[in-house]
Amino acid sequence: MSESRQDIHNSDVPTLCRACEARHNGICGALRTDELLRLSRHTTSRRVPAGTELVGEAENIETYANVLSGVVKLSKVMADGRQQIVGLQFAPDFVGRPFQESSKVCAEAASDVTLCIFPKRSLDAMMVEAPGLEHRLLRQSLNELDDAREWMLTLGRKTAEEKVASFLHLIATHIDPEKQVARTNRAAFDLPMTRADIADFLGLTIETVSRQITKLRKAGVIEIEGTRHVTVPDIAELEAIANG
Amino acid sequence: MSESRQDIHNSDVPTLCRACEARHNGICGALRTDELLRLSRHTTSRRVPAGTELVGEAENIETYANVLSGVVKLSKVMADGRQQIVGLQFAPDFVGRPFQESSKVCAEAASDVTLCIFPKRSLDAMMVEAPGLEHRLLRQSLNELDDAREWMLTLGRKTAEEKVASFLHLIATHIDPEKQVARTNRAAFDLPMTRADIADFLGLTIETVSRQITKLRKAGVIEIEGTRHVTVPDIAELEAIANG
DNA sequence: CGATATGTTGATGGTCCTCAAGACCCGTGG
DNA sequence: CCACGGGTCTTGAGGACCATCAACATATCG
Numbered sequence: 001m002s003e004s005r006q007d008i009h010n011s012d013v014p015t016l017c018r019a020c021e022a023r024h025n026g027i028c029g030a031l032r033t034d035e036l037l038r039l040s041r042h043t044t045s046r047r048v049p050a051g052t053e054l055v056g057e058a059e060n061i062e063t064y065a066n067v068l069s070g071v072v073k074l075s076k077v078m079a080d081g082r083q084q085i086v087g088l089q090f091a092p093d094f095v096g097r098p099f100q101e102s103s104k105v106c107a108e109a110a111s112d113v114t115l116c117i118f119p120k121r122s123l124d125a126m127m128v129e130a131p132g133l134e135h136r137l138l139r140q141s142l143n144e145l146d147d148a149r150e151w152m153l154t155l156g157r158k159t160a161e162e163k164v165a166s167f168l169h170l171i172a173t174h175i176d177p178e179k180q181v182a183r184t185n186r187a188a189f190d191l192p193m194t195r196a197d198i199a200d201f202l203g204l205t206i207e208t209v210s211r212q213i214t215k216l217r218k219a220g221v222i223e224i225e226g227t228r229h230v231t232v233p234d235i236a237e238l239e240a241i242a243n244g
Numbered sequence: 245m246s247e248s249r250q251d252i253h254n255s256d257v258p259t260l261c262r263a264c265e266a267r268h269n270g271i272c273g274a275l276r277t278d279e280l281l282r283l284s285r286h287t288t289s290r291r292v293p294a295g296t297e298l299v300g301e302a303e304n305i306e307t308y309a310n311v312l313s314g315v316v317k318l319s320k321v322m323a324d325g326r327q328q329i330v331g332l333q334f335a336p337d338f339v340g341r342p343f344q345e346s347s348k349v350c351a352e353a354a355s356d357v358t359l360c361i362f363p364k365r366s367l368d369a370m371m372v373e374a375p376g377l378e379h380r381l382l383r384q385s386l387n388e389l390d391d392a393r394e395w396m397l398t399l400g401r402k403t404a405e406e407k408v409a410s411f412l413h414l415i416a417t418h419i420d421p422e423k424q425v426a427r428t429n430r431a432a433f434d435l436p437m438t439r440a441d442i443a444d445f446l447g448l449t450i451e452t453v454s455r456q457i458t459k460l461r462k463a464g465v466i467e468i469e470g471t472r473h474v475t476v477p478d479i480a481e482l483e484a485i486a487n488g
Numbered sequence: 489c490g491a492t493a494t495g496t497t498g499a500t501g502g503t504c505c506t507c508a509a510g511a512c513c514c515g516t517g518g
Numbered sequence: 519c520c521a522c523g524g525g526t527c528t529t530g531a532g533g534a535c536c537a538t539c540a541a542c543a544t545a546t547c548g
Contacts, residue, residue, distance in 0.1 A: 076393065080488050082401040086393035097390075099383055104390050131375040138378050139343055141385040146348050148392040149330035153320045155399040156328040156447025160504065195527065203400025205505060210528055227513075227527060244324050404536065439495060449537055454496055471495060471545070 014040035022066035022116060026092030027140065030132035039126060043118040054095070054107040054115075061103050063117050064096035070113030071175075071192040074105040075200065085201040087148065090174050094140055098124065111192035155203050158244070163202040164212040165242035168222065172232055188231045216241075258284035266310035266360060270336030271384065274376035283370060287362040298339070298351040298359075305347050307361050308340035314357030315419075315436040318349040319444065329445040331392065334418050338384055342368065355436035399447050402488070407446040408456040409486035412466065416476055432475045460485075 012033050013023075017040060022028045028036060045068070048054075055061060057077060067089050074087035086105060089095055095115075097103055127133045154166050172187040191198070195206040202209065216222045221238055223231040232238050256277050257267075261284060266272045272280060289312070292298075299305060301321060311333050318331035330349060333339055339359075341347055371377045398410045416431040435442070439450040446453065460466045465482055467475040476482050 074393070076397045078397070078401065078488050082488070084397040084400040086396045097386065099386065105393060131378070134375065134378050134382050138382045138385060141382060141389060142341065142343060145385060145389050145392060148389060148396065149318070149320065149349060152330045152392065152396060152399055153322070153328040155396055157322065157326040194525095206527080207506085207529085208504060211504095214528075244322050244326070438493095450495075451497085451538080452536060455536095458496075 012037060014043075016040050016043060016045055016116070020066075020092070020116065021068060022092035022094070024092070026066050027094045027133060027136040028066070030136045031126070031130060035126060035130055039118060039122055042122045043116060045114065045116050047112070047114045048109050050109050050111050050113075052109040052113070054109065055103045055105075057104070057106040058102055060101060061097060061120055064094065064120055064123050065118070066116040067091045067093045067095060068114040068116055071110040072113055073108055073110040073193070073197060073201075075108065076105055083200045084203065085197065087144065088170075088174075088201070094137065096120070096123075098127070098137065110197060158242075160202075160204055160208050161212050161215065162242055162244060163204060164198075164209060165216065165221070165238055167198060167202055168216075168230065168232065169235070169238050169242045172230075172235060172238070185235050186231075186233055187235055188229070191228045191230060256281060258287075260284050260287060260289055260360070264310075264336070264360065265312060266336035266338070268336070270310050271338045271377060271380040272310070274374060274380045275370070276374075279370060279374055283362055283366055286366045287360060289358065289360050291356070291358045292353050294353050294355050294357075296353040296357070298353065299347045299349075301348070301350040302346055304345060305341060305364055308338065308342075308364055308367050309362070310360040311335045311337045311339060312358040312360055315354040316357060317352050317354040317437065317441060317445075319352065320349055327444045328447065329441065331388065332414075332418075332445070338381065340364070340367075342371070342381065354441060402486075404446075404448055404452050405456050405459065406486055406488060407448060408442075408453060409460065409465070409482055411442060411446055412460075412474065412476065413479070413482050413486045416474075416479060416482070429479050430475075430477055431479055432473070435472045435474060 014037055017023045017028065017036055020026075020028065023036070028039075031039065054065065054072065057075075068091055070091075072089040072093075072095055073085050074089065075083055075085045077083045088110065095107055123133075127137075154163055158166065171191065172189060175189045175192065193201075195209050198204075199206045199209045213222075213224070217224055221232070221234070221241065223233070225231075258281055261267045261272065261280055264270075264272065267280070272283075275283065298309065298316065301319075312335055314335075316333040316337075316339055317329050318333065319327055319329045321327045332354065339351055367377075371381075398407055402410060415435065416433060419433045419436065437445075439453050443450045443453045457466075457468070460482075461468050465476070465478070465485060467477065469475075
């Protein structure tokens with residue numbers, strides 16, 4: 001494996017891609033150096049502040065993107081304004097919907113986000129030539145499907161307390177792509193979204209979210225500094241609450 | 245296209261596959277006649293009664309399947325028994341989870357079901373050779389993901405009445421693979437599952453489901469014979485209720 | 489024709505939503 | 519430095535919706 005495909009001419013790897021997480025674990029890992037180079041010609045790296053709308057619901061899709069840092073939220077809105085977040089994407093996830101003209105969800109930066117953006121057409125074309133690309137996309141899609149189904153259980157059957165605990169556990173285990181499943185059983189992180197976002201993710205109101213967070217804090221399951229910084233002294237305990 | 249790949253030697257198409265929906269719209273459409281033949285050697289068609297467990301949660305996966313008729317439910321159960329149905333599969337859907345040893349959901353026949361069952365190993369091997377297979381799987385996965393997200397909105401933000409209307413609308417538009425989106429604005433069908441299943445799908449109790457069905461019936465939105473046969477005189481109205 | 493599973497209806501209560509007020513946070517400008 | 523203001527978050531009181539418990543009705547099947 002010392003001669004894996006993307007390392008044949010490492011010096012030819014586009015500068016943009018050198019330090020990119022998506023190249024290693026994301027979909028770009030399926031591309032040869034020359035393919036990477038071709039794609040990168042139409043690619044731009046962009047840093048956007050929290051709240052930026054990337055793709056509107058029912059909007060035509062012109063571009064895809066990879067998340068390099070931060071959190072992107074996918075949401076749906078009903079006619080009367082009720083909103084539900086239907087997915088969160090962390091680095092190095094791929095954001096986009098192949099084989100479809102328009103998006104069925106709204107994609108928005110939940111925190112400050114850096115993205116690698118490329119035209120839909122470029123990747124669509126490349127998918128025909130490089131079958132490994134569809135393979136990677138299939139893997140990610142199946143994982144997202146697993147996540148979505150896990151979350152359906154949370155939305156449909158868990159209590160408010162369990163929901164909030166589930167959310168905190170999700171963030172604790174996903175926010176930091178580096179320290180993977182660092183088996184320290186302890187985590188500290190900043191919540192990447194507002195109480196309103198959390199409520200929309202959990203199918204609750206902000207008041208209920210706030211109350212449950214307070215409850216978990218008073219029970220010693222979590223510690224909080226300011227309103228965003230969370231410390232979890234015992235992740236196993238949090239997980240136990242999340243699962244009833 | 246008069247010489248499309250699977251018609252080159254139509255007489256060589258396995259008997260099993262001749263009348264199969266999955267061959268036309270399902271994943272088998274990606275296979276050449278000879279590949280179809282090879283796969284079919286390890287394939288069995290099976291008819292199972294409602295309630296049959298196909299794959300247990302956290303169970304090792306040995307086989308995949310195509311749904312030929314009926315409805316398969318995918319569900320998750322919590323330690324204390326709370327249950328959530330996280331997906332319904334109709335003909336000609338593919339049932340299975342590539343790239344994973346064990347299943348994260350339980351697959352069970354919701355109604356009487358006919359399946360086309362084949363070994364995981366056979367299809368896994370074929371996926372390497374026939375890239376069109378991964379393409380089809382990717383398409384289905386993305387569609388399932390869209391469905392799952394649509395349902396997350398239902399679970400998280402809709403009222404009991406809207407949930408039940410959403411479910412009836414889903415069944416009305418998916419149960420009959422033939423008459424596709426027959427723009428008659430009228431539908432008649434048998435519910436393929438019990439009230440308990442419906443409740444588990446909607447994140448409600450059977451009592452609430454029953455009450456909401458009664459309410460829709462008294463409002464003239466649906467008509468019911470026995471407990472299972474439903475007639476929807478105005479699908480648009482049902483959909484309007486489902487969406488608030 | 490009874491037996492069991494499935495479905496309906498009613499009474500009551502708990503969980504979470506709604507409405508409302510106040511506390512905290514943070515950047516801006518006096 | 520502090521006052522101000524808007525956004526965010528917390529806390530409280532009351533109410534709506536759906537769950538729970540219970541009884542009964544209906545369907546299904548040996």
